[in-house]
Amino acid sequence: MYAALLSIIYVAFVSLGLPDSLVGAGWPVMHKDLGVPLAFAGIVTMVIASGTILSSLASDRLTRRFGAGLVTATSVGMTAAALIGFSLSDQFWMICLWAIPYGLGAGAVDAALNNYVALHYAARHMNWLHSFWGVGASISPFIMSYALTSGQGWSGAYRTVGLIQVVLTVALVATLPLWRRVDTLRAPDAADVPPEPQADDAAPLSLARALRIPGVAPVLVAFFAYCALETTAMVWASTYLVTERAVDPATAAAFASLFLLGVTGGRFLAGFVADRIGDRLLIRWGFTTVGLGTVMVLLPLGTDVVALAGLVIAGLGCAPIYPAIIHSTPANFGRENSQAIIGVQMAAAYVGSTLAPPLFGLLSSGVGTWTFPVFLTALAVLGLVMSQRLNAVVDQHRRPEATRATA
Structure with missing residues (x-):
């Protein structure tokens, strides 16, 4: 079944x-x-x-x-x-x-x-x-x-x-x-999330109450940062490589597409280790790997090989972040709150995906497209810091009653 x-x-x-x-x-x-x-x-x-x-x-x-x-x-x-x-x-x-x-x-x-x-x-x-x-x-x-x-x-x-x-x-x-x-029923391989009292199941969680749950604010910022990073990379990577690195447009387009393929392939590979590693480590390693890749793109070296490889590495780092944030939501905030909080996370994701590319467009028109890897690195650092902040807050509020919204 x-x-x-x-x-x-x-x-x-x-x-x-x-x-x-x-x-x-x-x-x-x-x-x-x-x-x-x-x-x-x-x-x-x-x-x-x-x-x-x-x-x-x-x-x-x-x-x-x-x-x-x-x-x-x-x-x-x-x-x-x-x-x-x-x-x-x-x-x-x-x-x-x-x-x-x-x-x-x-x-x-x-x-x-x-x-x-x-x-x-x-x-x-x-x-x-x-x-x-x-x-x-x-x-x-x-x-x-x-x-x-x-x-x-x-x-x-x-x-x-x-x-x-x-x-x-x-x-x-x-x-x-x-x-x-x-x-x-409960799936035999489902995450170990304690069941919540059924009395709360019929009451939808309002946006205001969801935002007051400890840890929601940092996870929204982390999710915003990740989706802003991913979409900006997909939209602007080829332009950066052509304008700042003088990479052939066909080569730049190929490696820009490799970023998305890295995300897709990385998620497939992450599935084999996700249950053993856990969501927290996947998120932490993911943001760290993205940062490593974007720094490689930023390095002012005489060859473009490192920058092109860095773009692929950044894609691989992005791979497990989105699924791990979503999958950890019931464990972080309780089963009865997870649908509302995932909905708010999706909203934060769409805001980041929608606003970040044109925001970088404005930045690049005023300062230059050389800021592309700096912009991505800043988002990766922000995501890492906020995800670590989330872990600290959740660890302080492990009691079931502390994960519910205050009245």
Whole structure:
């Protein structure tokens, strides 16, 4: 039963990664067909990000009322409808309109699935699941490329991914009874998180109360720092290598993509040791490795080999951080608080991913793109310091009553 549902969740993570790269991959063509400037991609991503933040914050209330299975199925259905809506759009305002249900669905399913896995499955599965998300995110540019070269246009790519999401929605609806059965049991390899009193289960945790739980503030800053670092590296690495290192654009693009492949491959490898090492060490070693990689990029050496290798090492360091922070949430804050706090963490993640790349763009325009590795190193240090602060706070409040929000 656990294995059957876990298989569905693995497929869901691959499918959820598919749409995430479509806008970036297709926008050079889309903006021309829609008759808008290239910079309007930022408007679309901001609409999507706003929806994801709102639905992440509402995930605790939704999941408590409807269950993780139904929230996941409904959210994937919203995403499928939005993607098909994209494929039928011929005006920019239509793209923005469909971006609303896309963002709402993406945020809700992200928070619900991550919390469900954190509660019911071991740390290795959390790493492997996020590795599978990377597989989906890596495949979607190829789907867009095939659609463009085969004459289907960018709408064909959205239609293909939308239909895949429709199939996943049907599969999720069919497995709803299985979700409910697993909810009442404990997986044989689940994390050792003590059960919480059932009296609190029916009361959603408000944002204000969640923020007053000891340790929530530092974990939000750590999560913000990590997602800001990851997205900034993905957006600006190639530009830095070309403008500051005079690396050939094709080589720079290849190594920039290796950063994402390092994240995906690193999560797969981390899954084999996650249960033995534990979430805390994975986070600590992850941020430390990222810092090592970014310092290698920063070194003013006569060769570019060290800088290129540093970018790959930074990707490998990023790999276990996101899954480990999510998986450790029930242990740090209690099972009854985990859905609300994971929702807030997702919101912090989306804020970091949305704001950091344009923030660095402003910094680089005023100071120079040479600040790229400095910017990443500062974020890695901030994430490491805040994650260590979280550990200290949690260790001081190990009693169950201390992990609940104050009235």
